[in-house]
Structure formats: C-alpha cells, structure tokens
Amino acid sequence: MTMHGSNGPKEPEHPPGTGRDGQPAERAPDPELRAGFFRNLPVLETARLVLRPLTLDDVDDVYRYASDPEVARYTTWEAHRSLEDSRAFVEAQVQAYEEDQIAPWAMVLREAGRVIGTTGFVAWAPRHARAELGYAMGRSYWGRGLMTEAVRAVVAYGFTRMGLNRIEARCIPENRASARVMEKAGMRYEGLLREVMYSKGRFVDLCLYAILRREWAVTREGRP
Numbered sequence: 001m002t003m004h005g006s007n008g009p010k011e012p013e014h015p016p017g018t019g020r021d022g023q024p025a026e027r028a029p030d031p032e033l034r035a036g037f038f039r040n041l042p043v044l045e046t047a048r049l050v051l052r053p054l055t056l057d058d059v060d061d062v063y064r065y066a067s068d069p070e071v072a073r074y075t076t077w078e079a080h081r082s083l084e085d086s087r088a089f090v091e092a093q094v095q096a097y098e099e100d101q102i103a104p105w106a107m108v109l110r111e112a113g114r115v116i117g118t119t120g121f122v123a124w125a126p127r128h129a130r131a132e133l134g135y136a137m138g139r140s141y142w143g144r145g146l147m148t149e150a151v152r153a154v155v156a157y158g159f160t161r162m163g164l165n166r167i168e169a170r171c172i173p174e175n176r177a178s179a180r181v182m183e184k185a186g187m188r189y190e191g192l193l194r195e196v197m198y199s200k201g202r203f204v205d206l207c208l209y210a211i212l213r214r215e216w217a218v219t220r221e222g223r224p
C-alpha cells in the first residue's frame, strides 16, 4: 500500500487520452468557440422560418408582439408599453451583436415576411460547453409548432457548430406551452428550482429542462 508522503511506488497513471476508468476521455470544451459568435450571428433556416439578427427595422414588429400582456405573462420582462420600449430593446440587441455579447435571433415567418418573435441563447458558458435557451413569440402564431421548429434548429446548431454538450431551458411551472416546446425539442425534465428567481414582485420556481449532445445524437433521426 502506498502511504501518504512515502517513497513507495506511485499509482499507475492512466494512458494518455483515457480517463481514470480507462474509458476514452471526453473532448474538453473549447472556450475560443465563443469569440466573434454574436458579432457574426449566423442565419439559420427552417421550413417556415428564417432566424437572423434583429435590426432597427424590426422595431414595429417587435412592438406588435411584445406589447401583448399575454405574451409577457410568464416572461422575466414586462410587456412593452410603447414603441420606445421596443426600440430600446432592439437597440440593446444590436449593440450586443456589435460588442459580441449574448443576443437572440429574430424569427422571421417566411409566409408573413415579418418578425414574429425571438429565440436564442440567454446564457453560454463555453468553458463548460453549456448554454441556456429563451424564446417568445406573438400570440396569433401560437400552437402551430413554430417555436418547436425554431428551438430544434437552434439546438442542432448548438451541438453541431458551437461545441455545446448541454443545452438547458427553464420556465415557470404554469407555462405548460413552454414546457411542451422543451419536451418536443428533446429536452428532459430535470427538476424544480425552488424560488430561484425574483421576478415581477415575487420569488418564482422554475422547471429545469436540458438535453445532452449524446441524447440529441441518438434521437434526432427519429424525430417527427
């Protein structure tokens, strides 16, 4: 037995490229993948949607959905009260792209030719290859599978191009539509984060959902 501090034989080192149990070591996250991402946010296309950066021309479209109290009911932000609120929001996102800070995609519905919502990452920890998603969309477009379509595209992009290993999303328990989007995008319920956030005058619980790259790789072919 090797005693602490003795000159006895060392424990055998595991061979390079393998972990302690001899299994192949997992690929280490590459923090450099984050550099320039939001400055050059890629355009993603799905059957019905184009996801692209917000521009100042989108202010009216953003106001149309973000001023609806029903849309903001379960979000961390308040419904926009004026076009100025929407302009401030869009300007903040445009500035974030310029400064390579986290900012969402605008969701353009091809058939309408306008922005109907936003989706994207609200957090990204490149060191841990982990990111969190958030989204919101105008009420007249709910229930057509559009957000699921957008989230699937973003999840696929995150795993194939951003080096992510884990993608999370959170919603308050009453927001069943959002929870369904997460489930339909392949995320698994992991638990309730009790009173994890102070929002709109109260402490709120959040349901945590997540999907790992290996789960996505196994199930994506079979998805409807």
Ligand SMILES: CC(C)(COP(=O)(O)OP(=O)(O)OC[C@H]1O[C@@H](n2cnc3c(N)ncnc32)[C@H](O)[C@@H]1OP(=O)(O)O)[C@@H](O)C(=O)NCCC(=O)NCCS
Pocket: 070, 071, 072, 074, 075, 117, 135, 136, 137, 138, 141, 142, 143, 144, 145, 146, 147, 148, 149, 170, 171, 172, 175, 176, 177, 178, 180, 181
């Ligand atoms: C949540 C939201 C993004 C969903 O978008 P969507 O395009 O309508 O979502 P989808 O059509 O892809 O899927 C919605 C699913 O929820 C279900 N659903 C909708 N309302 C529901 C309710 N009250 N209870 C249970 N399920 C509900 C739908 O039936 C559908 O599931 P199904 O396909 O199994 O029938 C949209 O409602 C929204 O923007 N809400 C306001 C902003 C918001 O809450 N954002 C999320 C914050 S965490």
